[in-house]
Amino acid sequence: MDNQEAKQITLVQFPTMFSVPNLSPFCMKVETFLRMANISYTVKEELNPANAPKKKFPYIIHNGQKIPDSSFILDHLSREFNLDFNAHLSIQELAVARAFQRLFEENFLWVLAYSRWFEDKNWKMVKEAFFSMLPPILKGVLPNQIKRDMENKMKIQGMGRHSREEIYQIGMQDLRAIIDQLGAKPFFMGDQVSLVDATAYAFIANVLLPEFESPLDGLAKSAENLKAYCERMQGLYFPELLTKHEEPEMLGV
Numbered sequence: 001m002d003n004q005e006a007k008q009i010t011l012v013q014f015p016t017m018f019s020v021p022n023l024s025p026f027c028m029k030v031e032t033f034l035r036m037a038n039i040s041y042t043v044k045e046e047l048n049p050a051n052a053p054k055k056k057f058p059y060i061i062h063n064g065q066k067i068p069d070s071s072f073i074l075d076h077l078s079r080e081f082n083l084d085f086n087a088h089l090s091i092q093e094l095a096v097a098r099a100f101q102r103l104f105e106e107n108f109l110w111v112l113a114y115s116r117w118f119e120d121k122n123w124k125m126v127k128e129a130f131f132s133m134l135p136p137i138l139k140g141v142l143p144n145q146i147k148r149d150m151e152n153k154m155k156i157q158g159m160g161r162h163s164r165e166e167i168y169q170i171g172m173q174d175l176r177a178i179i180d181q182l183g184a185k186p187f188f189m190g191d192q193v194s195l196v197d198a199t200a201y202a203f204i205a206n207v208l209l210p211e212f213e214s215p216l217d218g219l220a221k222s223a224e225n226l227k228a229y230c231e232r233m234q235g236l237y238f239p240e241l242l243t244k245h246e247e248p249e250m251l252g253v
Ligand SMILES: N[C@@H](CCC(=O)N[C@@H](CS)C(=O)NCC(=O)O)C(=O)O
Pocket: 024, 025, 026, 027, 049, 055, 056, 057, 058, 068, 069, 070, 071
């Protein structure tokens, strides 16, 4: 596939906010993958996923075709560009990588979502970031309505049935497993980057986000390997953010 065709990829996602490529780990996963694969793309930032094919972000438009869901997008692009980021993994390693991908995306996601939507300080920032540009009449109603929808989704999924304490207990167990799996390795599965790194980086960077606080911080923000991993991934795939966010500290020196 030549570069001209590659340029026809549009990633439709939430705008970049705070100091991560995207507050949505699924959007960030796809953008990380595009950069891992060195595929040219353009981004279309949108706030409302109501018209997205599965009413969620991200989706891509590739040669006029809309493809939703981060995992299906990665499958599609891997096929189209003949890429296999897992070629070096054994069968057992593939199984571990798959299990961790699900842990991040199907379980840990809900702990992260809870910390964003139901910790008052964090919710205030999310609300401001996502809804500040709405006209006053909508600004008063819409955020609370969307928050109620989220509460319902979390109840249906199951995480929302637990107490706050239990939710973070589950989150800490996941986080412990994530920290231990990464260990001292440069990438999530070893010395070489593999597909699960797109997911792992997206979630870990979002947990470490300095702007948000949660009971996960004690463990997450003191884990040197998580910090080093994010710096490594950011340096490789989002160097422009590294420079941008180092500036204030450098100015303060
Ligand atoms: N399985 C989907 C999940 C995508 C997803 O949950 N996206 C969220 C943002 S993190 C979203 O668009 N939510 C909007 C909604 O549910 O209304 C994927 O892998 O892309």
